[in-house]
Amino acid sequence: MARISLKDVRKSYGTAHVIKGVDIDIEDGEFCVFVGPSGCGKSTLLRMIAGLEDITSGTLEIGDRTVNDLPPAQRGVAMVFQSYAIFPHMTVRENVAFGLTIAGASKAEKDAKVAEAARILQMEHLLDRRPSQLSGGQRQRVAIGRAIVRKPQVFLFDEPLSNLDAALRMDMRMEIGKLHNQLGATMIYVTHDQVEAMTLADKIVVLKDGQVMQVGAPMDLYHNPANLFVAGFLGAPSMNFLKVTVQGIDGGRALVSNGALDPVEVATAGRSFRAGETALLGLRPQYLTVSEGPGQLHGQVALTERLGAETVVEITLKDASPLIAALAHDAVFPLGAMVNLNFDPARAHLFPME
Amino acid sequence: MAMISADNRGLRLATRYAVLVLIALIFVFPLVFMVMSSLKPSQQLLEDSANLRAFLPVGDISFDNYTDAFRRAPVATFVFNSVLVTGVTVLLSLLICSAAGFAFVFVDWKGRNLLLAVLLATLILPFETIAIPMLLMVAHLPWIGMEGLTWGWLNSYRVQIIPFIADGLTVFLFVQYFKDLPGELIEAARVEGASWGQIYRRIVMPLSGPILATAAILKFLVMYNQYLWPLMVTQEEGYRPVMVGLQYFFQLNVAWGEVMAYLSLITVPVLAFYLYLQKAFIASIASTGVKG
Numbered sequence: 001m002a003r004i005s006l007k008d009v010r011k012s013y014g015t016a017h018v019i020k021g022v023d024i025d026i027e028d029g030e031f032c033v034f035v036g037p038s039g040c041g042k043s044t045l046l047r048m049i050a051g052l053e054d055i056t057s058g059t060l061e062i063g064d065r066t067v068n069d070l071p072p073a074q075r076g077v078a079m080v081f082q083s084y085a086i087f088p089h090m091t092v093r094e095n096v097a098f099g100l101t102i103a104g105a106s107k108a109e110k111d112a113k114v115a116e117a118a119r120i121l122q123m124e125h126l127l128d129r130r131p132s133q134l135s136g137g138q139r140q141r142v143a144i145g146r147a148i149v150r151k152p153q154v155f156l157f158d159e160p161l162s163n164l165d166a167a168l169r170m171d172m173r174m175e176i177g178k179l180h181n182q183l184g185a186t187m188i189y190v191t192h193d194q195v196e197a198m199t200l201a202d203k204i205v206v207l208k209d210g211q212v213m214q215v216g217a218p219m220d221l222y223h224n225p226a227n228l229f230v231a232g233f234l235g236a237p238s239m240n241f242l243k244v245t246v247q248g249i250d251g252g253r254a255l256v257s258n259g260a261l262d263p264v265e266v267a268t269a270g271r272s273f274r275a276g277e278t279a280l281l282g283l284r285p286q287y288l289t290v291s292e293g294p295g296q297l298h299g300q301v302a303l304t305e306r307l308g309a310e311t312v313v314e315i316t317l318k319d320a321s322p323l324i325a326a327l328a329h330d331a332v333f334p335l336g337a338m339v340n341l342n343f344d345p346a347r348a349h350l351f352p353m354e
Numbered sequence: 355m356a357m358i359s360a361d362n363r364g365l366r367l368a369t370r371y372a373v374l375v376l377i378a379l380i381f382v383f384p385l386v387f388m389v390m391s392s393l394k395p396s397q398q399l400l401e402d403s404a405n406l407r408a409f410l411p412v413g414d415i416s417f418d419n420y421t422d423a424f425r426r427a428p429v430a431t432f433v434f435n436s437v438l439v440t441g442v443t444v445l446l447s448l449l450i451c452s453a454a455g456f457a458f459v460f461v462d463w464k465g466r467n468l469l470l471a472v473l474l475a476t477l478i479l480p481f482e483t484i485a486i487p488m489l490l491m492v493a494h495l496p497w498i499g500m501e502g503l504t505w506g507w508l509n510s511y512r513v514q515i516i517p518f519i520a521d522g523l524t525v526f527l528f529v530q531y532f533k534d535l536p537g538e539l540i541e542a543a544r545v546e547g548a549s550w551g552q553i554y555r556r557i558v559m560p561l562s563g564p565i566l567a568t569a570a571i572l573k574f575l576v577m578y579n580q581y582l583w584p585l586m587v588t589q590e591e592g593y594r595p596v597m598v599g600l601q602y603f604f605q606l607n608v609a610w611g612e613v614m615a616y617l618s619l620i621t622v623p624v625l626a627f628y629l630y631l632q633k634a635f636i637a638s639i640a641s642t643g644v645k646g
Contacts (some may be wrong), residue, residue: 052541073547085542089560146546174637 002076002186003028003048009058011044011210015341020210021058026188026203031180035197036188036207036233041059042190043158045207049188050079050156063156078147079156082163084139086131086146093127095146107189117145120182122173137168144176144264145257156215157189161196173199194234198222204228209279224269228351231282237312237324240288241280241351246273254350256281258319262296266348273352282349288341295340299323301333315339362492373567392419392614399610419615423603426612429619432599436622438578439514439595447573448566448639454520455528456554460540469561470529476522479621489586508522513587514595518577531565532558567631576628596620602619 015018018039019221024192027078029112034042049060051072060068067075077097083259086095094101096117105113116125121141131139140160147155157176161169163345177200180187191197197204198218207215207222213233214226224229231239244256247263254273257263267280273279274329288297299317315323325341386409391399393415402408423429457463458470492507492518507513534546535558559566581597587596603613 001409050541052544067378077545079542081538081542083536083538086536087535087539087543087557098543098548102547102552143542146542150546260382271580 001229003061004032004188005029005059005061006045006049007059007061008290009060009143010047010056011041011048011053012056016208018047019056021212022207022212024205024212024215025351026186029184029186030151030200030206031177031187031200033190033197033201033203034205034207034212035192035194038192040207041210041332042139042207044210046079046156046158046188046190049154050077056132056342070195073341076153077156078150078152078154079158080143080147080160082159083132084136084143086139086142087128088130088131090136092123092131092142093128095126095131095142096149099150105256113149114145115147120148120179121145131188131221137172140164140172144179144269153186155183155185155187157187159191160189162191162193176200193250194236198234202225204234206233207239221271225282225349228280228282228354231351235284235286237285237326238347240285240323241315242283242321242323243353244279244281244350245328246275246277246279248275249273254279259319260298260321264296264345265337266345266350267344268350271350271352272349278353280351280353282351283323283325283343284347286328286341288325288343289329290331291340292325293340295342297341297343298322299339299341301335301337301339304331304333304335306332313339315341388614388621389618392611392618393417394419394611395561396609396611398613402464404603408521417609419609420619422609423612426601426609427599427631429599429616431592432594432596433620433623434570435511435593436578436595436597436620439511440574443515443577444510444513444520444573447524448569451524451569452528452559452562452566453554454525455532455552457579458525458529459532460558461550462554473525475524477526485582488583492517492587508587509590510595511593514580514593517537517583518580524573527572528562528567529566530628530633531562532605571628571631574624595636 004024006022006024009019009022010017022045025030034045036042038263044053048055049062051067051070055068058125059066062075062077072079086092087098090098090164092259093114094113097105099249100110100113114127115124118127121144123138123141123145126134126138126142134142160176161172164172176189180200189196189200191213201218203215204218204221205215208229214221216224218234221230222234223241228241232241242258242261244258244261247255247257249255249268250265252268252270253265254268256279257261261281297317298352300314301313302316302322303314305312308330309328309333311329311333313325313327313331313333315322315325323341385581390409390411392397393411394402395414395416396417398413398515407413445534458466492513494505495507497504497507497510497512507516517611539557539561548556578595580598584593584595584598588598600613600616603609603616
């Protein structure tokens with residue numbers, strides 16, 4: 001097992017800078033998820049850790065070794081690819097044992113380790129099949145099996161579930177979570193799916209344009225997003241941002257309002273604002289409630305989506321801006337009905353305009 | 355309506371088969387003519403050639419032409435030489451050209467694009483333009499063999515094999531095929547600790563059945579049909595291949611029956627090789643099973 005440390009790691013292709021100075025520390029046994037939109041550099045960063053891409057500058061340490069110039073095989077990592085990358089001309093058994101075969105392991109050792117991996121992943125019955133005879137989920141199991149037999153220090157997953165259908169994705173997600181508990185290994189997992197990030201991670205690294213936006217525990221990021229991007233990226237439906245005017249500042253609190261919002265005092269969370277400045281008030285849809293009384297926010301129902309246990313309502317506020325509310329119960333709203341909404345100011349976030 | 359459309363379909367099918375049979379016959383007739391003529395004495399062969407009897411085993415049929423052909427020229431030696439030179443060249447070519455293609459596609463090294471461009475540029479050079487310089491070169495090359503160090507490669511198997519092992523077209527075929535292999539397979543093998551040699555041997559080659567068969571057939575045809583180069587570099591019968599051997603049947607009086615017998619004989623290895631590889635070709639596609 002090993003801790004991983006990236007210090008000012010950069011990657012450029014000619015004049016195109018893809019990774020722009022990344023610092024991340026991943027503790028031994030931690031499950032770390034790199035998340036971000038397409039093209040943010042998360043896969044590139046993972047491939048740099050694997051040794052499949054050169055590091056232009058900076059230091060990458062795995063365990064207590066600097067591995068910048070080591071080939072993939074000497075880094076003690078195993079990787080699971082998005083396309084599974086299992087060898088089509090080999091049986092499942094040969095695929096899983098591939099790394100051991102390359103390392104010159106004896107047949108007895110290979111058999112024992114493959115059997116153990118097959119037991120963990122419940123694929124004993126698949127061992128003599130060819131990849132073409134397997135379903136997507138089974139192929140993914142084989143790819144994971146190939147990763148675990150060598151008992152690597154670090155597991156790298158590059159969007160491993162994105163080729164699976166929704167139901168299977170949930171099953172495999174839970175299995176990967178269990179696998180992490182079982183093996184206790186350091187794992188780095190790349191995804192653009194925030195549900196995977198939130199449910200699996202001990203630590204989430206949010207990336208955008210080759211830069212780290214925020215690092216922290218999932219709930220920490222959810223409740224205390226460092227910036228507008230992280231606030232909008234995590235959570236579904238995503239956070240509402242209302243353009244508000246700062247009426248006044250009092251210590252760490254700001255009084256804000258707009259045409260649809262009655263004046264309300266929210267924490268500035270260390271960010272600086274000036275009176276009269278326009279700012280963005282972030283409100284998670286889940287923390288909005290429909291008020292029987294006058295309420296803080298006022299608008300008209302534009303759309304209702306009833307999901308059974310939850311109702312997602314799109315509201316057009318008095319100042320014509322849209323707002324999404326996710327109510328934790330089934331409710332019916334006639335189209336165009338006037339609604340008043342309440343929220344707990346302690347759960348609101350105030351960001352400067354970017 | 356249904357009847358009419360069924361009839362139409364039947365008619366279309368019949369027309370299609372008729373055209374296909376016609377095309378097949380056009381290709382088969384010369385072969386049939388060759389084999390049938392090889393069984394007839396020269397006089398009858400010339401008489402029959404003006405009518406349909408040329409394609410039928412009729413008249414005075416025997417294997418005399420074959421025994422005469424063996425008497426006139428060392429046929430067995432020519433066939434052996436051709437099969438040896440062709441076989442060894444094909445094997446070495448598959449090995450060297452696939453390894454070169456592998457290095458061009460998967461391994462990152464300085465100047466590979468330039469070198470590939472230069473290699474591909476050699477495709478536009480006709481062999482005849484480099485035949486003379488090559489002859490001058492091989493005539494002075496050193497060789498260490500049983501007799502120690504000798505100079506000049508003329509009159510040997512190596513002079514017919516070594517210059518033809520690597521060629522731009524075969525490397526190009528492998529490069530194109532390897533580019534289509536999923537890169538993640540190679541990366542997965544690298545992460546698992548495989549060396550370039552192991553990736554080549556254990557991953558890339560087993561997935562290259564179709565292109566190996568294609569490259570082998572193309573190389574076989576080129577090598578088996580070699581005429582100009584072996585004529586230039588071999589003066590001794592002992593090293594000459596089948597195409598050069600054909601000359602022996604046009605010296606003094608031309609015996610067409612013997613020519614046909616000789617041609618029939620030297621066609622056998624080509625057909626055998628083609629049929630063998632066709633099977634391997636289909637098997638390789640069936641076993642790859644790459645999907646999804």
